[in-house]
Amino acid sequence: QSALTQPASVSGSPGQSITISCTGISSDVGGYNYVSWYQQHPGKAPKVMIYDVSKRPSGVSNRFSGSKSGNTASLTISGLQAEDEADYYCCSYAGSSTWVFGGGTKLTVL
């Protein structure tokens, strides 16, 4: 169960769009449409932003969107705002009642 691969950091200016990638293998990201994304501010518990690849929980801004192609999932944040600055983690079901997280990406809003 190796961690999913995410870029260590991404940055963007307010109003811009950024995309964070999450690469796995055919037995996790590529094999199931159960990819979710979490936002974590310092000292806080993670919060789900996207689930089932592209679904948004109630209350999450529509500036957040998700997609998947093959073994790579992506989180896009449009209209970047200062409060979006946080760490982001992807997570995928990996079969046999197991899950795996990505290493995390630090988003900096310039």
Place this chain on the structure above:
Amino acid sequence: QVQLVQSGAEVKKPGASVKVSCKASGYTFTNYYMHWVRQAPRQGLEWMGIINPSGGSTSYAQKFQGRVTMTRDTSTSTVDMELSSLRSEDTAVYYCARNGPTSFDYWGQGTLVTVSS
């Protein structure tokens, strides 16, 4: 509203065991599986395992097999996670998180476990 309230911080010596509790409220406890996730200082999230509060069945990450035990008490709507043979690398914040059912939809506040001699 859904709430997951975890037990307080712990300090343990290497080789000891620690048990962290997570008390659920605001929903039917036996209808949702519960995960445990940990986060070492300045590190990422790491999935540890999952328990079915209804029947008590569990699935653990390979890394923790043999060292972790997850249990539940339906009378108190509580799940426990016990980690044994602690080492310094187990110093982390431990979270319980509800399985919702294909994401981690509610999280506890986290419990800091420090392993130090």
